Amino acid sequence: MSEGIKDHSGLPEAAARSRASVLRSRAESYIALSRHDAAIADLTESIALMPDSARAWRLRGESHRLIERYEAALEDFGEALKLEPDSAYALGSRGQSYAAMGRLEEAMADFEHALTLSPDAPWILEAKADVLVDLDRLDEALAEHGKIISLNEDLPYSWVARGDLYQRMNLYEEAIDDYARALEADPEYARALSRRGEALRMVDRYAEALTDLNRALELDPDNDRALGSRAAVLSELDDNEGALKDLDRAIELDPEYIWAYRVRGEILQELDRHEAAVADFTLALRLEFGD
Structure with missing residues (x-):
């Protein structure tokens, strides 16, 4: 038994259930605070005192899941479902x-x-939509996002999530429309601005893309993806030095940002800085393929 932890297994049943309930409630606050080990x-003590609590098993499973202890999470959810099969x-x-x-x-x-x-x-x-995407069942994933939006059309995140899927499917105009709906609900939603800027770049609407990306970076200066997208736009607008500055910062924020190394390598190549370009392409290959 860990030092400082008392054995309460000999408590009368009513006292054991009372203690288990308080422990379970405290655990919920720990989860809200991201203190998952606590x-x-x-919850482990609560379960020892009151093993018939499906809620305690479920909460412990969720804590395990959130810190990526997936096998332990599966065991706990399995126990919870034995007690409550229709949870x-x-x-x-x-x-x-x-x-x-x-x-x-x-x-x-x-x-x-x-x-x-x-x-x-x-x-x-x-979650189902995300798995459908992983299974490459993209039209079915779109249908799930449509259901989510129909439940509450005022949630900007739901529009952005579907916009991201449209963008993955190269349906850029549809993505732009969804990001616009998100921005109607929240005009300062940095992710929506960043993603719409990227979609606008993909349809060669560079001035509009730059406006969105500039605003996204005003709201979230350390958004490495927005920096990468703005760099690509600046390069298209023949501002290679500005593009390199953004890419340098994006890579500083995320040293494993493969796309940024590739774009920076292409710009350096265009500027006849071939040694530096080779270094970036080599890093991109190493990160993506283990070369």
Whole structure:
């Protein structure tokens, strides 16, 4: 037994259940504070005192999932589901664990079951959409995003999520429309501005792209992806020095930003700075393919 932790297994049943309940409640606050090891300690004791609490098993599973202890999470969600077979929360969270482990078909089975129990749960719909994308079932993923938006059209994140999928599918005009809807709800949503700027760049609307990306970086100066996108726009507008400055900063923020190394290498090549270009292309190859 860990030093400082008392054995309460001999408590009368009413006292044991009372202590287990308080521990479980404290664990929920620890989870809200991202203090997952503390939550797991409380929930482990709570489960020892009151092993028939599906909620305690489910919460401990969620704590394990959030710190990427996926096997432990699966075990806990399994115990929770033995006690409450129709818990949409446990099924959805177990599905997220399966998805993180690349066990996509098992994840889909859990999401489908969870949605029969709670068909309007946006987080489960979104998790299912993400797995459909990983399975390259993009049209089905779009349909799930449509369901999420229909539940609440005022949530900017939902529009951005579908816009990102449209962009992945090279449907840039549709993506631009979705980012615009997000910005109607929240005009200072830096991610929406950044992503719309990137979509505008892809359809050669460089002046509009630059406006969006400048504003995104005013709101979020350390957004490495926005810096990379603005660099590409500046390069198209023949401002290679400005582009290099943005790429240098983007790589400083994320030393494994493969696309930034590739774009910087291309700009350096165009400027006849071939040694530096070779270094960037070599880094890009090493990061992406292990060369």
